[in-house]
Amino acid sequence: MKRWLGLILLLVVALLVVWAGYQGYARLRALEGQVAALEARVEAQEQALKALGDRVGRLEEEVFKAPAPPLSLPEVPEAPSAPAWPYAVGVVVAAVLLFFLLQLLRGQREREKVQEPQTPSQENLEASRMEDEGAPPPKRE
Template structure:
């Protein structure tokens, strides 16, 4: 019985190895077909690029043969002045602030003179 068992195991291993080898070969064939397809696509793209480069060289040749006006720099537009309204508004605001500050100073100056009593030496006729 041992003899048949080892023979059966060896046969099963051989069958599994054969089946695995067949699967590897089949996948290799599939990959080879995909590589061939990709190579064909690359060749077609190379031919398309060659055709495009030939057309581009012909167009470049026609462009360089055609007469064209001499190159010149574009004209510079005339300078436009800055708007004047921000300066006028700023001047009006500055004058208003100056007026308010001077008015405040004048009111504080008058208020302090009225509140403080004059001292003996101030405000009287000169002695002497």
């Protein structure tokens, strides 16, 4: 029986090898079919590119045969100028702020004069100094 078992095992292994070989062959045939289809697609695209190249060549010939104006530099587009109104508004705002600042300073100076009235002694000092410098004496009422 050992003999028959070895032969059966050998037959099963042989069948498995034959089946694996057939599967490999079938896959090889399928791949060959895919390669043939891809080669046909590449050939068709090659033909299309050649036809397109011929058309482009004919168009180039027509373009170069057509009369063209002499080459010149392209015209420079006009640059848009900046609007002037922001500058005018800025100048007006600056003038108004300067006016208010000067008014504020003038008001402070007047307040200082009002807060420090001249005393008669200060008036006499100023009058005597002016007389020393050669001014006529002030008229007294």
